[in-house]
Amino acid sequence: MVQRTTTERVAELDAVFDRRFNARVRSDLTSDVLDELLRNPLGPHTDTASRVRRALGSMTITGKQLILSLGPDGPWAIGVVTVGAPGNLVVDTDAHHSYEDAMRVIFANRAAQFAGPVGTEGTSHGN
């Protein structure tokens, strides 16, 4: 038997946690909760919406979306953290009139990724 590494064992534990965590968050991610987040991105949020917001925001930094301020009062763009790109950020061409609008787009994107198409596992917290 090939000897397993500590990294592999830790990854196994992470996968167990992610399975449980993602199941809980998917059950919490209702259309009402998503509506609440989109309506008021900066909160305050209900306990359930806060839990979902944290889940959507705790994905690993690689490939994660940030908001880029393009001027003193905006507009704002969304970029994806990509080491090696200029500024380590691949910036989307769409401009948003408020950073809250940009947050709405990010919420919607992440919620879709997180839930995934019906019948699939979607993108997990650990991805």
Added chain:
Amino acid sequence: MGTDTAGLFGYSNTLSGRPGETLSFHVSAENVGSYRAELVRLRHGFTGSAGPGFLEDSVPSSFDGEYAGQAQTCQPGSYVEVKHDGKLADCAETSIRAYIYPTLPRSERSGEFGAYHVSQNSMVRDSQLQTVLSTTIAGEIGGYSLALDDGIPTFSWFADGAIRTLTLNQHLQDHQWYLLEVTASAAEGAVTLSASPVANIMNRNAEATAGLDSDFARCSATQFEPRVGDLRIGSSARRVGSRLLAYETFNGKIGGVRIDQLGDEPSGQRTLGDWHFGLSPRSDGLLLDVVLDKSPHAFHGTCVNTPTRGVTGPLFQGFVTDFRRVPDEYDAIHFHDDDITDADWPASFSFEIPDGLPSGVYAAKVSAPGAEQYMPFFVLPSERKNRVAVLFSTATYLAYSNDRIAFEADQAEIIVSHTPIVDGLDLALQDHPEFGRSCYEIHNDGSGVVFGSSRRPILTMQPTHRAWFQHGGAWGLPADLCISHWLEHESIPFDAITDHDLDREGHELLDGYDVVITGAHPEYVTRAEIESIDTYLSTGGRLMYLGGNGFFATASFDPEQPHVMELRRADGGTRPHQSPFGDARHTTSGEQAGLWRNKGLPPQKLVGVGFAAQGFDRSTHYERLEDSHDPMAAFVFDGIASDELIGGFGIMGGGAAGAEIDCYDPSLGTAPGALLLATSGPFSDGYLLAAEEVYETLPGLGGTENPRVRADIVLCPIEGGGAYFSVGSIAFSGSLSYNAYDNNVARMTGNVLQRFLRKEPIDSVM
């Protein structure tokens, strides 16, 4: 890293000076043929329309003019440079010994580090070699080098103009002490290399279970081509122009380095070098940049880019954690390939501060089409001229300098409760990893950054920079400019002083000022600063603490290189990372690292309030409490209705109470006579109780459940005529300018300032 776009970057040799003193400015021009330099006075930083906008005044100066642009190289990587008389040039007939504790032997890091779960490294290594010691220069013939090659010990030397190497078989394990030994003998016709694990309390795994073996290799060798030049410990060298920069730097600790000459001479004569990293040449025992050689040759070394000293070595026993008491147990230095405390660029121009230049916040501004950079500095008064001084938080500026967390940490978004908002300066910083990291970050090897320095471009100290963690994020210098511009609006002239100056000059710097005003976030201060402010208050001084999370944790400045600030992290309380056991004492002061409240000096004792919580979603207002109606406090609320909410507006999160907040706490030393004037409105659960308040983790730490999650305003008269007024909120400064300064935050603050400027004791009702 260079880019194709135009860029100007620079720094000054010091952050403050008085008339008659000379500052030098060091500029790198990327894709810029020439640039204009001018002196400007910085009046207001935040650029958005929610405030006065960015305001600067051009001031004629001796350095105004056009300058030819020249790109400079900023090379991170710390090491010890050892100059010698040629005796270390040739490795033939020598033995070399070094203990090493690699922290990133394979050059690739995995896992999550620190409070924010840093999982990505935006600084990419370009070599799998890490140098233990070397006399070589990349691309040049001669010399020798002991290194790790993708984690495997290797010794290399030159013969017939070609490099030869002897390499072991086994990868070294990270966070494990090893003894590396080399013998090189032309007479014997051989080179040997060995690596042996060393038992030590700080090894990651127990000796019995680590499964480590010694490793040995031998090869024939009869020629060793020397190179006359310096020996470097922790790095080799590459030549760029006339400079020899760090190259293939080691990540981890090195100690017990010794080079002996093989042969029959008496043992004392055989030693060519025997460096003891735990010994200090100073009477106070501080470990600064000089490294002592115990050998008769006294080839003392010099640290470059401030590697971390005062760290546990291969002989550490675990009983005593003061490097000054057990120097043999601290014979080690921790090197990092991303350490950078002096870019060491040539001066582009200099400026003798002229007599008559008013004290204030200035910058050398360099500009060219498509590029601009401010090099801020503070002009102190030549003699006391104004009644008010503003204490600018230069230690905290350095702690946050070049913060990259939003690009590297999984949990950056979680701590601020929203997607981080970055700006163009943050992208420029990503394109220039060589400008180094903040003290909130993690080195490439996973250890925490504990030194900040002003001798490198600091993009987060640009007056227009916005912090990613607070929408509308005026933070550091831009936040403090909100205070100084409010004073300008009030037509109150002030003198600018800094943490550096107060630490160096003590309470005499404050003596005679009627009022001293802090910045928005004086988080990191030295013991001398706390003692100076305490003396100032007890001798009639009046302090307006217009910030949050102030006087929180221990900082110190290198007494010989004050541009270097040290900020280690103890194992308790709010902290972005934590120094390993035994490594938590400042080598520039001898002071134990950590929170002042854990060392008998909680901020409540000094200014009535202390750090309670932090959050970054929405700020809120203050509401008045019963003490606000005490006749002694009537002046504070002159013109403010008894039921009026204060500060439900502002640049930072939309309120005056927010970001990092402080609370009144008699149990931590708030004076019995301090009036509790106001407390904050409600916070969300994005605001969480400070870690130092959590002895065991219990549910309910958020703002909707925990009564300690609040910002309080306190006024305290002090016997002898002194007083302090503390607002306990970083966001406070961002509310001053709302509605063109016509608001109740500016009014309340102005009321206090005007009353504090009157000599009558505060507890005499007027």
